[in-house]
Structure formats: C-alpha cells, structure tokens
Amino acid sequence: MENKGLNKVDLIFEKIDNREVLNKAFKMSREEIIQEVLESGLKGRGGAGFPTGLKWKYTAAEKSPDKYVVCNADEGEPGTFKDREILERVSNKVHGGMVIAGKAIGAKKGIVYLRGEYRYLLPKLMIELEAFHKMIREIGFDFSIEYRMGSGAYICGEESALFESIEGKRGEPRNKPPYPTVSGVFEKPTSINNVETLVTAMMIVNHGSKNFTQYGTKDSRGSKVFSISGDTPTPGIFELELGMTVLQFVNEFGDGDTKAVQVGGASGFCVPRKKFAETIIGFEGVPTGGSMKLFNSSRSMYNVLHNYLDFFAEESCGQCTPCRVGCQQLLKGVEKVKKGEAKSTYLTELMKLADTMKIAAKCGLGQSVGNAFKSIVGNFKEEIIY
Ligand code: SF4
Numbered sequence: 001m002e003n004k005g006l007n008k009v010d011l012i013f014e015k016i017d018n019r020e021v022l023n024k025a026f027k028m029s030r031e032e033i034i035q036e037v038l039e040s041g042l043k044g045r046g047g048a049g050f051p052t053g054l055k056w057k058y059t060a061a062e063k064s065p066d067k068y069v070v071c072n073a074d075e076g077e078p079g080t081f082k083d084r085e086i087l088e089r090v091s092n093k094v095h096g097g098m099v100i101a102g103k104a105i106g107a108k109k110g111i112v113y114l115r116g117e118y119r120y121l122l123p124k125l126m127i128e129l130e131a132f133h134k135m136i137r138e139i140g141f142d143f144s145i146e147y148r149m150g151s152g153a154y155i156c157g158e159e160s161a162l163f164e165s166i167e168g169k170r171g172e173p174r175n176k177p178p179y180p181t182v183s184g185v186f187e188k189p190t191s192i193n194n195v196e197t198l199v200t201a202m203m204i205v206n207h208g209s210k211n212f213t214q215y216g217t218k219d220s221r222g223s224k225v226f227s228i229s230g231d232t233p234t235p236g237i238f239e240l241e242l243g244m245t246v247l248q249f250v251n252e253f254g255d256g257d258t259k260a261v262q263v264g265g266a267s268g269f270c271v272p273r274k275k276f277a278e279t280i281i282g283f284e285g286v287p288t289g290g291s292m293k294l295f296n297s298s299r300s301m302y303n304v305l306h307n308y309l310d311f312f313a314e315e316s317c318g319q320c321t322p323c324r325v326g327c328q329q330l331l332k333g334v335e336k337v338k339k340g341e342a343k344s345t346y347l348t349e350l351m352k353l354a355d356t357m358k359i360a361a362k363c364g365l366g367q368s369v370g371n372a373f374k375s376i377v378g379n380f381k382e383e384i385i386y
Contacts, residue, residue: 001280002217004243006252009215009223011203012196012239018092019135021206025100026139028205030060033104037201040209041221046072046157046194047264047289048364052201055191058181059105062189067107069098070166070185070192073114074150074157077265078311079291082225083195084118085237090199091125095132095145097198100205102143105191110145113162116152154315158363159184159192161317172317173363196225196290216242220282224290230262231255231296246286247276250294257296260380265291266308267368270301272379301380302338308372309334316365323366326357330373334384344385347377 025033038053059067071094075083087094098110114122129145136143148166150156156165160174163185184190193201200222204212216222220242229235232253240249250258261271263286271279271286279285295304309331318324333350336342354370361367377384 001284002243003245003248003280004215004217004241006244006248007215007241009239009241011223012086012093012199012225013089014203016093016203016206018096019139021202022096022099022136022139022141025103025205026141028103030104030106033100033205034060036209037104037204040204040212042197042200042204042212043221043283044194045196045200045224045289047077047267047287049283049287052193052197055181055193056101056104058179059107059189059191062182064189066109066186066188067105068185068188068190069101069105069107069110070159070162070190071098071110071112071195071198072157072159072162072192073112073118073195074162075115075118075195076154076157077267077289077291078308079229079262079265079293080227080289082227082237082290084115084121086195086199086225087114087118087121087125091128092132093199093202094195095129097193097200097202098145099136099141099143100202101191101193101198103141105189107191108142108144110143111166111185112145112147113156113166114147114149116150119149122147122149153317154311155317155363155365158365161363162192163190172319173365175362194289217280217282217284219284226288226292227290228253228292228294230294231258231299232294242282244281245277246271246279246281249281249292250276253292254294255296257298258294259297259299260295260301262291262293262295262304262372264288264371265293266311266372267364269371270304270375270379275379301376301383302334305334305372305376305384306331308376309369312365312369320360320362320366322357322360323362323369326353326361326366327369329353330369334377337385344381347381347384351377
C-alpha cells in the first residue's frame with residue numbers, strides 16, 4: 001500500500017476569494033463541474049466515502065423539477081468536532097460548495113441540517129448567510145439555503161433519518177432503495193454531502209482536480225481534516241494528507257506512550273500498537289470521518305469499549321431487532337465477562353453477534369457497532385476479561 005507520510009495541508013481553511021470561485025463555477029456547465037469532481041476522486045468526508053462526483057451525477061440524471069442539496073452538519077460521531085470548526089471559520093465555503101452542488105445537479109434549494117448542540121453558531125451563520133445570498137444573486141445563481149436544527153439524536157446523522165427529521169417526523173432510517181439521489185428529502189432527488197465534502201468540492205473547482213489528485217493515494221485522494229483528542233499533547237483540528245500510517249500519526253500526535261488509536265470514532269476501528277506501522281489511514285486501510293482518539297497505557301480498554309457500547313445502546317433508534325437487542329446484549333455480555341458471571345469464551349459468542357448485526361441491522365449505526373467491538377475485544381482481550 002502507498003504510504004505518503006505525514007504532511008500538513010492547507011486547503012479547507014485556505015483564504016480564497018469566494019466570489020471569484022463562484023464566478024468561475026457559474027461559467028462552467030453542470031457537466032464540467034461533475035467531470036472535475038469525478039476526476040478529482042473525491043470521496044465523502046463524513047466517513048462512508050461514497051464518490052461525490054458519482055452522487056452528483058446520479059442526482060443530476062433525475063428528471064424532477066425539484067431537487068435538493070442537503071449539507072449534513074449533524075456532526076455526532078464521538079470525538080469529531082471538525083465540521084463545527086469549518087462552519088465557524090469558513091461558512092461561506094460550505095455555502096459555496098452547496099451552490100456548486102446545486103448547479104451540478106440542477107437544484108435551487110439547499111438545506112443545512114445543523115447539530116442541535118451547535119445552535120449557538122446560528123446567529124453568526126445567519127448573518128453570513130444573508131450576505132452570501134446577496135453575493136450569489138449578484139453573480140446570477142438562483143439558489144437559496146436554509147438551516148434546520150437537529151435535536152441531539154446521533155441517528156439523525158444517518159442520511160434518511162436526517163430527511164425524516166427535516167420533514168418534521170421522528171428521526172428513523174428509511175428502507176433503501178430508493179436512495180437519496182432518487183428520493184431524498186420531501187421524496188425529491190437529493191444530494192446529501194458532509195460539510196467538509198462541500199468545502200473540498202469548492203476548492204477542487206478553485207484549484208482544479210489535477211491539483212487535488214497530487215495529494216493522497218489512489219484509493220484516498222486529497223487531504224482531510226482530523227479531530228484529534230485523547231492522550232495527546234496537541235489536541236485539536238489538523239488538515240493532513242491522506243495515506244499516512246498510524247505510526248506516523250502517533251509519532252506526531254502521541255504522548256510517547258500510545259497503546260491504541262480509535263480511528264473513526266465509536267463506529268470506527270481500534271488500532272493497537274503492534275499494528276501501527278502496517279495500517280494506513282484512508283479508505284484502503286482504516287477510514288475515518290475525522291475522529292482520531294489516542295489512548296495511552298493509563299487507559300482501560302474495557303472502559304473505552306463499555307463507553308462506546310453504552311452510547312450505542314442509548315442511541316439505537318430501536319426500529320430493527322438486530323440493533324435494538326444486539327446493542328443491549330453486547331453491553332450486558334462484556335459486563336458479565338468482566339464480573340466473572342460469564343466465561344471468557346462467551347466473548348466468541350458476542351463476536352458472532354457483532355457479525356450478525358453487521359449483515360442484519362437496517363442502517364449504518366447497527367452495522368458498525370461491530371467495528372469497535374471486534375477490534376477492541378480482538379486486540380485487548382485480556383483487558384476485557386481481567
Ligand atoms: S440499525 Fe439501529 S439505528 Fe439503524 S434502524 Fe436499526 S435500530 Fe435503528
């Protein structure tokens with residue numbers, strides 16, 4: 001696997017002339033915009049990694065007169081706080097990415113679904129949005145953006161639950177298909193993109209796809225913003241080129257005693273020290289929506305796992321049995337093993353349950369519980385048992 005090393009990049013927060021970039025986008029045809037984003041190889045920065053250009057292409061192909069661009073700003077993954085920073089510092093680039101997406105797919109309306117806990121950002125965002133609307137009308141765009149607030153449910157970060165919430169319903173995932181590109185919010189073709197994805201798309205239009213593809217690897221083009229927390233002397237937001245190993249990351253951000261890195265938050269993977277050197281951070285190794293938590297030897301991995309399982313049991317929407325019951329059983333199961341009320345071999349049964357959840361749960365929440373469970377139990381079994 002390609003190893004690009006650890007390189008700091010300044011793309012997301014780079015100061016640009018928004019009007020100039022949007023003027024450029026205005027003069028491009030929708031096909032040219034989609035082609036540029038396709039050639040860049042940009043994959044969604046929320047964690048799932050679907051190619052953005054393809055998403056735009058599919059939504060553009062729908063014949064509906066009403067389409068939507070939805071910006072997913074429901075940043076709820078434990079350990080992730082980069083979208084908040086992006087909205088605080090460069091909201092006009094987020095809005096700019098939405099306008100460009102709107103032009104590409106043929107939409108006139110955009111909705112930002114903002115995490116409930118970020119409500120305090122709203123007054124400033126409204127002022128910036130008003131000036132932004134004035135600017136794009138002067139350029140000639142027929143596009144408007146509104147904000148809708150979440151109420152703190154983790155599941156509303158799942159795209160179809162987010163649509164339900166926008167529509168004023170209980171935030172629960174829908175059956176798929178149809179996919180959002182065909183029937184999204186208000187049952188209209190919708191391109192739903194993460195905050196960072198939209199900014200990256202705007203920067204691709206600004207600099208060109210060739211510039212973007214010089215960063216990252218074949219499977220993970222470009223750079224991304226990481227939210228770094230845990231046992232580190234330098235917590236915060238850092239934009240890094242994709243394609244570094246976990247070891248290179250730990251050498252830069254660790255405290256000299258890092259025993260594990262949780263890549264991708266509670267729904268991501270735990271990488272133990274013995275695998276730092278061989279694990280690439282990116283879609284070919286361990287993908288992440290941005291959350292990077294470092295744990296040193298003072299931490300109990302049982303407590304880390306228990307914390308995640310408690311979180312999932314609380315946040316499961318309860319709609320499907322594998323997740324509703326599975327989350328509870330995994331939580332109770334590790335508690336029993338820890339207390340000596342179940343044999344250590346019971347962990348093998350729990351691993352099988354995690355596998356079943358991956359294939360039987362209805363949405364990404366239930367399907368991803370096993371990522372943290374299996375990687376922590378598999379690599380730190382002795383800490384779970386004793
Ligand atoms: S997997 Fe969990 S969160 Fe998703 S629909 Fe089923 S119960 Fe709800």
